[in-house]
Amino acid sequence: xxxxxxxxxxxxxxxxxxxxxxxxxxxxxxxxxxxxxxxxxxxxxxxxxxxxxxxxxxxxxxxxxxxxxxxxxxxxxxxxxxxxxxxxxxxxxxxxxxxxxxxxxxxxxxxxxxxxxxxxxxxxxxxxxxxxxxxxxxxxxxxxxxxxxxxxxxxxxxxxxxxxxxxxxxxxxxxxxxxxxxxxxxxxxxxxxxxxxxxxxxxxxxxxxxxxxxxxxxxxxxxxxxxxxxxxxxxxxxxxxxxxxxxxxxxxxxxxxxx
Amino acid sequence: xxxxxxxxxxxxxxxxxxxxxxxxxxxxxxxxxxxxxxxxxxxxxxxxxxxxxxxxxxxxxxxxxxxxxxxxxxxxxxxxxxxxxxxxxxxxxxxxxxxxxxxxxxxxxxxxxxxxxxxxxxxxxxxxxxxxxxxxxxxxxxxxxxxxxxxxxxxxxxxxxxxxxxxxxxxxxxxxxxxxxxxxxxxxxxxxxxxxxxxxxxxxxxxxxxxxxxxxxxxxxxxxxxxxxxxxxxxxxxxxxxxxxxxxxxxxxxxxxxxxxxxxxxxxxxxxxxxxxxxxxxxxxxxxxxxxxxxxxxxxxxxxxxxxxxxxxxxxxxxxxxxxxxxxxxxxxxxxxxxxxxxxxxxxxxxxxxxxxxxxxxxxxxxxxxxxxxxxxxxxxxxxxxxxxxxxxxxxxxxxxxxxxxxxxxxxxxxxxxxxxxxxxxxxxxxxxxxxxxxxxxxxxxxxxxxxxxxxxxxxxxxxxxxxxxxxxxxxxxxxxxxxxxxxxxxxxxxxxxxxxxxxxxxxxxxxxxxxxxxxxxxxxxxxxxxxxxxxxxxxxxxxxxxxxxxxxxxxxxxxxxxxxxxxxxxxxxxxxxxxxxxxxxxxxxxxxx
Numbered sequence: 025x026x027x028x029x030x031x032x033x034x035x036x037x038x039x040x041x042x043x044x045x046x047x048x049x050x051x052x053x054x055x056x057x058x059x060x061x062x063x064x065x066x067x068x069x070x071x072x073x074x075x076x077x078x079x080x081x082x083x084x085x086x087x088x089x090x091x092x093x094x095x096x097x098x099x100x101x102x103x104x105x106x107x108x109x110x111x112x113x114x115x116x117x118x119x120x121x122x123x124x125x126x127x128x129x130x131x132x133x134x135x136x137x138x139x140x141x142x143x144x145x146x147x148x149x150x151x152x153x154x155x156x157x158x159x160x161x162x163x164x165x166x167x168x169x170x171x172x173x174x175x176x177x178x179x180x181x182x183x184x185x186x187x188x189x190x191x192x193x194x195x196x197x198x199x200x201x202x203x204x205x206x207x208x209x210x211x212x213x214x215x216x217x218x219x220x221x222x223x224x225x226x227x228x229x230x231x232x233x234x235x236x237x238x239x240x241x242x243x244x245x246x247x248x249x250x251x252x253x254x255x256x257x258x259x260x261x262x263x264x265x266x267x268x269x270x271x272x273x274x275x276x277x278x279x280x281x282x283x
Numbered sequence: 284x285x286x287x288x289x290x291x292x293x294x295x296x297x298x299x300x301x302x303x304x305x306x307x308x309x310x311x312x313x314x315x316x317x318x319x320x321x322x323x324x325x326x327x328x329x330x331x332x333x334x335x336x337x338x339x340x341x342x343x344x345x346x347x348x349x350x351x352x353x354x355x356x357x358x359x360x361x362x363x364x365x366x367x368x369x370x371x372x373x374x375x376x377x378x379x380x381x382x383x384x385x386x387x388x389x390x391x392x393x394x395x396x397x398x399x400x401x402x403x404x405x406x407x408x409x410x411x412x413x414x415x416x417x418x419x420x421x422x423x424x425x426x427x428x429x430x431x432x433x434x435x436x437x438x439x440x441x442x443x444x445x446x447x448x449x450x451x452x453x454x455x456x457x458x459x460x461x462x463x464x465x466x467x468x469x470x471x472x473x474x475x476x477x478x479x480x481x482x483x484x485x486x487x488x489x490x491x492x493x494x495x496x497x498x499x500x501x502x503x504x505x506x507x508x509x510x511x512x513x514x515x516x517x518x519x520x521x522x523x524x525x526x527x528x529x530x531x532x533x534x535x536x537x538x539x540x541x542x543x544x545x546x547x548x549x550x551x552x553x554x555x556x557x558x559x560x561x562x563x564x565x566x567x568x569x570x571x572x573x574x575x576x577x578x579x580x581x582x583x584x585x586x587x588x589x590x591x592x593x594x595x596x597x598x599x600x601x602x603x604x605x606x607x608x609x610x611x612x613x614x615x616x617x618x619x620x621x622x623x624x625x626x627x628x629x630x631x632x633x634x635x636x637x638x639x640x641x642x643x644x645x646x647x648x649x650x651x652x653x654x655x656x657x658x659x660x661x662x663x664x665x666x667x668x669x670x671x672x673x674x675x676x677x678x679x680x681x682x683x684x685x686x687x688x689x690x691x692x693x694x695x696x697x698x699x700x701x702x703x704x705x706x707x708x709x710x711x712x713x714x715x716x717x718x719x720x721x722x723x724x725x726x727x728x729x730x731x732x733x734x735x736x737x738x739x740x741x742x743x744x745x746x747x748x749x750x751x752x753x754x755x756x757x758x759x760x761x762x763x764x765x766x767x768x769x770x771x772x773x774x775x776x777x778x779x780x781x782x783x784x785x786x787x788x789x790x791x792x793x794x795x796x797x798x799x800x801x802x803x804x805x806x807x808x809x810x811x812x813x814x815x816x817x818x819x820x821x822x823x824x825x826x827x828x829x830x831x832x833x834x835x836x837x838x839x840x841x842x843x844x845x846x847x848x849x850x851x852x853x854x855x856x857x858x859x860x861x862x863x864x865x866x867x868x869x870x871x872x873x874x875x876x877x
Contacts, residue, residue, distance in 0.1 A: 078667050082665050083579075083666045083670075084665070084666075088803065098833065103584065103585055103663075104584045104585065104586075107584035107585075107587075108582065110581065110582040111581060111583070112582070114582075116581065118670065122573060122576070122577045122580070125301075126298060126301050127294075131293065135290070135578075135581055136581040136582055137712050138286035138287060138288075138289060139287065139290065139581060139583050140582065141287065141577075143285060143286055144285060144286050144289050147286055159389075183581070254307075
């Protein structure tokens with residue numbers, strides 16, 4: 025596998041149900057995401073984009089096909105190894121934030137670092153730095169219930185970055201936000217992209233495309249379109265059904281990747 | 284490691300603070316079972332420690348010797364060689380003893396009357412607990428005997444037709460307490476239940492109708508108190524010897540039935556506590572599904588997820604063990620009071636280490652047993668499923684679907700709620716089963732002839748029976764409280780869990796009344812088989828723990844019990860159900876939208 029490729033799938037398939045009730049949520053998808061790329065995946069509800077994101081992050085196992093995260097093939101990993109990989113290499117941002125209600129903002133951000141075995145002092149320092157970066161240093165000791173939707177999502181983004189992951193996977197990050205909060209989050213994603221963080225965002229929101237290097241449209245579990253956006257150096261050269269490979273990725277890495 | 288430990292502790296503390304009611308309920312459930320076990324264990328030593336204390340305070344003898352078949356000078360002659368027998372280091376007596384009839388408060392009972400000097404003896408110095416020691420013309424009662432008869436210092440009683448004033452009460456370690464004082468049937472080696480009184484040595488001959496009819500008792504101290512068997516062998520076969528260990532054993536038998544009741548009760552309560560804790564934990568884990576999914580998403584492995592959840596319940600178990608232990612030990616004197624027969628009380632000293640260890644392990648096992656299944660299930664739950672906070676879809680069974688189509692709306696809702704969470708329905712059934720079993724056993728106990736001890740022509744309250752009755756009452760009260768908690772918690776969990784589907788049902792036309800009735804029905808339906816199985820189980824339990832002729836309550840009593848339990852379940856579950864149904868549908872739909 026190419027060294028600068030952060031995510032790679034081949035024939036990735038996820039089915040639900042059986043016989044006449046069989047649904048192919050993700051249908052033989054080939055995808056390459058090079059380091060530093062900001063990829064937006066769009067499509068109508070139920071087209072399989074969230075399932076694809078879950079498969080990429082190891083939250084779900086494919087019915088068929090392979091997934092690599094960096095040099096690790098994750099579809100055959102044990103649950104324990106997957107957990108370790110998630111806390112070390114993947115940051116998740118969810119539509120409904122999924123902050124722990126009983127923990128303050130800074131405690132939510134340091135969650136992954138503590139799970140990864142970092143010392144409490146170091147985890148707290150990093151969490152405070154990230155909260156400062158997302159503009160919420162003054163809200164660090166507030167509970168999620170005391171924060172607005174946009175602020176909660178910024179805390180979730182800070183949490184996703186706390187372990188300096190290889191890739192940030194965001195599932196409808198602006199889906200529950202009003203316009204003002206959406207703008208805040210978009211600005212943050214733009215900063216993350218500019219810093220060279222690999223980013224995969226599943227969204228309905230066309231404005232996300234403004235901060236992406238590449239956009240894939242999905243329909244019925246497969247890729248319908250894969251196009252580079254302004255500033256992006258690589259485009260999908262689909263090969264067969266559901267193809268979204270990034271040819272020449274090694275040469276075309278726009279952002280510096282991890283750190 | 285420090286970071287993970289901090290995280291586990293942080294989540295534990297925040298969760299306990301966030302759900303104080305559930306935490307208190309968990310504590311109450313486990314502490315109730317632990318407290319009952321502590322009470323049962325305290326009864327094991329009911330007479331042990333107080334007897335030892337009484338023995339030390341009254342210079343109790345190692346062996347008491349009586350010639351059962353001879354009286355007067357013959358008895359004195361038989362006892363005389365023992366005072367200088369090998370291994371004997373001290374003695375008191377022989378004291379004259381008469382087995383007479385005592386009349387007090389209209390009751391005539393057996394009394395072992397012992398003649399004593401006013402001066403204290405070297406061995407067996409009965410400790411006066413009220414009034415004074417013996418004086419001419421007076422009588423001192425063994426305290427438990429006085430309690431059973433209801434006599435007090437200053438009263439007048441009659442001993443074989445002779446009036447005596449009650450000078451006081453005292454306790455001794457030389458004879459077992461009432462009713463095991465050992466009233467000897469004249470001219471035979473056999474004994475009957477009776478109580479002990481002391482009179483002035485100068486009065487006893489007149490009471491017994493002459494000195495030749497007096498028996499005698501000798502208190503002996505041995506160089507080696509454990510060598511009473513050897514002493515018994517050297518003394519004449521015609522002498523009756525009672526070691527202090529035998530007397531202590533006799534006294535401990537006083538609480539045998541009560542101890543059995545408490546121990547069976549504690550196991551029933553433990554089963555109920557497991558059901559209760561399992562119900563609460565299952566509800567909590569369901570409520571924490573998103574948190575669980577998030578933990579997994581950010582990299583917590585199954586072991587970490589299990590540790591986060593299990594730590595909470597083990598900490599609660601530990602706290603409950605402390606509460607239960609303290610409550611059980613403090614309550615022990617109420618039930619396990621050694622009565623008038625001894626000095627001190629059962630709960631006056633800290634519990635034995637084995638009691639502390641047993642109670643702590645018991646509480647932790649309850650917490651772990653109840654939490655293990657939901658926690659393991661949580662640890663292996665699919666992350667995406669947990670994040671979506673989706674309930675497992677009920678298995679579609681054709682029969683159930685066809686049946687529910689024909690049911691009225693309320694019953695249909697109840698059937699569907701149970702189909703959605705079958706484990707909770709099973710816990711509700713177990714809860715009712717254990718409650719009904721205990722109540723049925725208590726009903727059986729209640730209809731038996733309350734045993735009164737025949738102490739001569741009259742009957743007195745049997746202290747064994749009284750203790751058993753009190754033990755049964757304690758078990759029933761604790762069990763009913765626990766069952767009540769279970770019913771309310773189970774319904775409240777159902778309310779929280781079903782609020783979204785019920786809100787949807789209401790948008791489709793179900794009325795608040797139908798929703799309330801549906802929630803109640805969801806608890807009532809599994810209670811029916813629980814009641815049906817609990818009544819025969821309670822009868823079997825009682826039969827297994829009893830001996831002798833058994834009486835059964837009339838059928839209508841059983842019917843009333845069954846209906847009463849079902850009505851109680853319906854009433855208890857209606858309260859949270861009504862509270863839930865009063866909330867506007869729109870609010871519920873908004874708050875449960877994912």
